[in-house]
Amino acid sequence: MSKKKRSKSSTISRRDFVKAAGVAAAGVGTSVAFPLGGGAQERKTLKILQWSHFVPGYDKWFDGEFCTAWGEKNNTEVIVDHISLGEINARAAAEVAAQQGHDLLMFLSPPAAYEDQVIDHGEIYQELEGTWGKPIDLGYKSTYNPKTGKYFAFSDSYVPDPANYRQDLWSQVGFPNGPDSWEDLHKGAKAIKEQFGNPCGVGLSQELDSNMALRGLLWAHGGAVQDEEGAVVINSPGTLEALKYMRKLYEDAQTAEVLTWDPSSNNRGMLAGKLSFACNAISITRTAEKQNPEMSEKIQLAPALMGPVRRIAAEHVMDCYVIWNFADNKAGAKQFLVDYIGDFANAFKASEFYNFPCFPQTVPNMDELIANDPAAKPPDKYKVLGTVLDWATNIGYPGFASAAIDEVFNTFVVPTMFATVARGQATPEEAAATAEKEVKRIFDKWK
Amino acid sequence: MAVVETKDLTKVFTPGERGAVNDVNLLTREGEFMVFLGPSGSGKTTLLRMIAGLEDPTAGEILIGGRVVTHLAPRDRGIAMVFQSYALYPHLSVYKNISFPLRAQGVPKEEHRGKVEWAAGLLGIGELLERKPRELSGGERQRVALARAIVREPTVFLLDEPLSNLDAKLRASAREELTEFHDRVGTTTIYVTHDQIEAMAMGDRIVVLHEGFVRQVGSPREVYDDPADTFVATFLGSPPMNLVDHGDVLVGFRPEHLLPRSLVEGQAVEIGLRVTGIEYLGSERILYALIDRDRFAEQRVVAKLPATYDVGAAGGDAVDFAVAERHLRFFDKTSEKRTGARALEWA
Amino acid sequence: MGLRRDAGRLGAAMFAPALLYIVALVGTPLVLAFLYSVGNVKVGSVGYEFVGLDNFISVLQSPTFRGALLHSFLFTVGAQLIVIISANILALALVDRFRGRGLVRFFILLPWVAPISLGAIGWKWILDSIYSVINWVLVQLHLVEPFDAPMWLGEGALAMLSVIMVHAWRMLPFSTVILLAGLTAIPKDIPEAAAVDGAGFWRTHFQITIPMMTPIINVAVLFGVVFTFTDMTVVYILTRGGPYNSTQVLPSLAFFTGILGGDLAEGAAISVFLVPILVVIAWLMLRLARRAEVV
Structure with missing residues (x-):
């Protein structure tokens, strides 16, 4: 491989x-x-x-x-x-x-x-x-x-993690510009699934894309793994809200496939015309432009979704x-x-x-470039990424990235927490408590 | 008790080649001890395996107790078999080995012990019931195999060279025991062997097989004294029957009937010999010689003399021997079958 | 004298590569793993400090670890049960001569000969959420709805079943070949004697053949258990331990924690956690094999 x-x-x-x-x-x-x-x-x-x-x-x-x-x-x-x-x-x-x-x-x-x-x-x-x-x-x-x-x-650079949505489907349920908030996502995705069968694709699997998307969801609801000082705060009301939301979204608009995914599954799901929504880097739209022009016109980008607390998403990849x-x-x-x-x-x-610059001055004409992409349909498809610095953040948000945060990330504590609740294997309270135990244990090791 | 009958029984392993067993028609008698005798490759084991149901006949029929069993499974034939290797179940105790056929045939469990003890007692292995086969001597294993065969009182016993894995001394006593055992239970028995001594000693009748064909069926005395063809004549007896070329016939006589002239009474044929070698075998002597006269000259013959008689001859000596005429047998040279006696122009 | 000394030296020289191989590729990693498991080694740390059983105590607190321990047993026992039963059937079918037996044997061996990663990737596609051929067939047969097909790797029990089946698929050739050897080694007389004694197929198989094959079945099971207990390929490629850790086994968890998560010591603790279990299993099996030894 x-x-x-x-x-x-x-x-x-x-x-x-x-x-x-x-x-x-x-x-x-x-x-x-x-x-x-x-x-x-x-x-x-x-x-x-x-x-x-x-x-x-x-x-x-x-x-x-x-x-x-x-x-x-x-x-x-x-x-x-x-x-x-x-x-x-x-x-x-x-x-x-x-x-x-x-x-x-x-x-x-x-x-x-x-x-x-x-x-x-x-x-x-x-x-x-x-x-x-x-x-x-x-x-x-x-x-x-x-x-x-x-x-x-x-x-040197990072990769934004915007929302990808099927404009053709979303416009038929009253969201011509795609979902703007997590609430929109639930409403619209539910309507699409009921009308057309296409499920929503917020990953709940042990892989990168799920790890990133679910952190965005967690933060948007006021939850976090750690605070600014690096203390474990995962068992919080905000986390519970995010978990309850995920259960609702999963039941109303998703299928078990989100539990099977690897990082390229949501790309495939979108390109195959199956999914109505996914959180990913711009790899989906770039692949569509090359392999599936028809689908390329249908898939549009939106900034990170607004939550009850904030609009936020993790970077997708950090060089x-x-x-x-x-x-x-x-x-x-x-x-x-x-x-x-x-x-x-x-x-x-x-x-x-x-790859977006960590030193923005190196690309002074970025807004102009992304508003006029020759391959994109429409050419300003990537323009939404212009606001990326308003909503993209690092993995340890609101604290710093650390070794402990990295182990939490790589042992998939957050996706597991969300998945158990989505599948009804645990209540939000139980899942948050279990995750807290695991995260605290990991943080203790790296002190 | 039952009789076993085969009708035109044939087994061909490789189409186009000679069959391993060809058109065999046999009928045992009630309670008979029948021996299949032949060299290796003669088809005797294949014939037995067809009767047991372990080999599917290519053609022909098998009847046991008057019932056609040709295509029945071994278990449905009412037979018991003792294998050359004994085929004891190595992981089971002697008791369980012997009781296995009872279990397999659904005999109520409470009857097992009695039957096993009866069979074990019959064979004198009552002390060994808790042992594993690997803890037994060859003779003991053979008895366990017999006990396992007899325990469910089969209508027919099939024995495939059961003594060949025993040493010579043990084999002699086992032979005697087997005969005695057969006399006691009286079950029709078919016994396969390549050992003519076993066949002669134990068989009520012997079936001599060669290349898949039955050459002769008869009592030990019949097959020995009156062989049906040259194969039987030379296969039985040690050393084998002398066959001397005589025009369109072969003249046969047993080595023990070729004696010094002075010992032969009555009508006899004189044969001058030139001795080429002598073997002293304790109770007897074997004389290797060439016929020394006219047109039979240079034909090899063997004589067997009791040790009590001193030949006095040595290698190279010419001696006068003779065979009583009643001991001469004649075989057709082309068919090799037995033919009528005729006058000999010996000298 | 000189000749003998030369022969000795030659022997040592011939033996050295094997010894080197074992020391370098088996011994060293194993010793390192044990050392790591009682140390404080992180992926980027310098130096080594002995911490006793801290790592083991720490992992035992982890719900993920306890889950993985349970899954490891489930995975191993499940896969081995399927393998042994199927291998028995296959070996029985393959022991008799028939036309094309060689070809069938060859095909049955294929999963073992092909690299497991390749096979597992094949299965990943067969069980894929979008492109599963199984689901395609089910949809074509109108047994399931297109948007409602079973997610083989997406539901806890189904995913466990899937990884077990794929692992069994992979181990089957190995066990079949071993059992076939065992079956061939049984003298033909014995099943024949059983047939004459009145035993049917099942009785012969369960009361005679299988007990006689016990030692070799033990070897197959022992190897299978060790292979399965220590393997993470199938799990890693098919589910990465998901969904929600319901197929996480100890080797994959050790990899995620030690290599990706950076805590080498804990990863080592998770992986050597298996060693005492495997030693006990091996000891029991070998004892059993010796007791069942025949002739």
């Missing part, structure tokens, strides 16, 4: 060549050891590991254009290894265990657990501040540990680069990130608006 691609900015590794030549020449004499050298500096290497981007064009731009140009300018051979998103954590754990690996490794969620193994990325932020200003709060809270005062990662303490080329890695932010306008375009 893993797609592994290795691209090199220059086809022959000079460093390897020199090494080999040196070995061969050892018996002959040192004078021929650097036949091509001529006093030139030795060429460096920068090894990067990141996911195979959802948008293939992005990897093409990143590997083929940006890295090649950067490598030439900095006399460095840039090697980019791509792996599938599910393998990143295991790979990172392996590199730490071996104390060697890549100079830059990109996580798709805040890697707080690795804080002791990485450099303080604060200096990268500092260096960028003069040119591009401070990063957005989302980036800051996803990479900073207030207890230690250390930046355990550097976040977090880390530089290991044991990295060979730390200086190169830092410089690479600084220069990458400098060219982020191109990255934004190459990712087809998938």
Whole structure:
């Protein structure tokens, strides 16, 4: 399943060549050891590991254009290894265990657990501040540990998690612009299911999309896993409201399929014309544009849904680069990130608006770009993402991302809590109490 | 008690090839001990397995007690069988081995103990009931197998070389026991063996089989003294019957009837021999020789002499031997079947 | 003398790769897992501190863990029960000669030969919420409504049944081959003797054949239990432990907690939690096998 691609900015590794030549020449004499050298500096290497981007064009731009140009300018051979998103954590754990690996490794969620193994990325932020200003709060809270005062990662970008709805269906039940609030969602989705049979697709499964969507639902109702100080507050009236809402939505407008999902299931469900609504990155609409133009016209985007307390959604993916303490080329890695932010306008375009900047000044004309997408129908389909910073937040909201939050995320405590209530396996009170027990236990471990 | 009858019974394993059993017609007598005798590959075991119902006949019929059982399952034939390996159930105690047929045939449980003890007592293994088969000697296993066969009082016993896994000494006493056992229970028994001594010692009648055909059916004396063909003549007896080429017939005589001239009384045929070798076998001597005269010269013959008689001859010596005329048997050279006596122009 | 010493050295050299393999790929991870489980190792931590049984005490507090423990047993016992019964039937069917037996044996072996991840992905699609072929057929036969088809992986009991069935599908060839070997090893005389003694098919099978195969069935079950208890592939690919953790088993939970969640020590504690259970099972099975040994 893993797609592994290795691209090199220059086809022959000079460093390897020199090494080999040196070995061969050892018996002959040192004078021929650097036949091509001529006093030139030795060429460096920068090894990067990141996911195979959802948008293939992005990897093409990143590997083929940006890295090649950067490598030439900095006399460095840039090697980019791509792996599938599910393998990143295991790979990172392996590199730490071996104390060697890549100079830059990109996580798709805040890697707080690795804080002791990485450099303080604060200096990268500092260096960028003069040119591009401070990063957005989302980036800051996803990479900073207030207890230690250390930046355990550097976040270049994030992926918004808007609402996707079938305009043709929703306009027939009185919501031509899709649902604006969770209440709208219940009302409209229920009507659609009753009239047309199409269920609503808020995931309740042990996977990324459900994890994200349900956090949005939780926060919108005033619940949260932790507070600003990192205390466990999951068993709250707000949480109970969110759970009651989910039970209602599930019973009136969903089917058990939401319990079976993997991260690509809601994409498939929308593209197959089955679902009336899903929370996801813009991968659904982008795929539709390429594979199913007819469906592409029907699927429109809406900002995060308004809840009784606030309008909010989690970022869908958080790009977090880390530089290991044991990295060979730390200086190169830092410089690479600084220069990458400098060219982020191109990255934004190459990712087809998938990756949004953590330094908004890098894409000054963003509103204009997203209002005129050549592939989108209508061309301003992605315009709603312009308000993303008003409603997107980090996983640990309202606190910081942390190792404990990460374990809660990866052991699917929140989806499980919602799913047991939706299926009537537990009352909201029981489910919240169970989740609290589990979350407290996890938080205690990471103190 | 019942008789077993086969009608044109045939078994062909590979179509197009010679059958393992061909057109066998047999009829046992009530309570008879019948032995199927033949070398390996003669079809005797296949024939027995067809009677047991373990092998489906290609053609022909089997009747047990007058009832056609050709296509019935073994369990519906009222037979019991003892296998060459005894086929005891290794995970069951002797008691459970013996009572298994009772259980399988739905005999009420409260009758089991009595019957098992009766069968075990009959075979003298009453002490072994709690043991597992692996804790028994070969002879004990054989008795357990017999007890298991007899316990439900079958109408016919089938025994497939039950003594071949015993050592020679044990085999002799087991033979005697088996005969005695048969005399006591009187059940019709079919016994398969390749051992002619067993066949001769135990059988009421012997069925000699060769290549799937019945060559002769008769009492031990009949098949030994009056073999129906050259196969039977040479298969039975150790050493086998001498066969001497004589025009369009073969002349047969048993080695024990080829004696020094002086010992043969009455009408006799004289045969001059040149001895090529002598084996001393304790109670008897085997003389290997070539016929030393005219047109029978150089034909090999074997003589068996009692140890009490001192031949005095050694290798290379020419001696005068003779066979009483009543001991001569004649076989047609082409059909190899027995044919009428005729005058010999011996000298 | 010299020759013998050379032979000894050669023997050591020939044996070394196997030893290296076992130490490197089996021994080290196992020792590490035990060390981790009584330490405070996190995925990004430096250093090691002994914490005794804290990790075990911690996981025992977790409702998810207790659920996973129960599911592990359910998963293992369920899958093995199906496997042993089916393997018995298959072995019986395959022991007799018939036309095309080789081909049938080959097909039955396929699930074992193919990588399990591949097979599990195939099953994931067969049981998919949208593209399930089973549901397609049911809909075509008008047995279920298109929007109301069973969600094989979406309902607690159904999902458990599904992972059990898929795992059984995968383990079946292995057990069948073992039982077939056991069946072939029984002398032909014995079932024949039973037939003559009056036993029918079932009696022969249950009172003679199966008891005689007990040692080898034990081996098949032992391997199957160990394989199933320690396997997370099917669960991970089909349900990732869902819905709401109702198919979560210990190995998958260990992976989520230790690797994805970052708490290596607790992940290790969850995974070595199985070891005493497996040791007891193995010991019991081997004892049973020895007692049932025949001839």
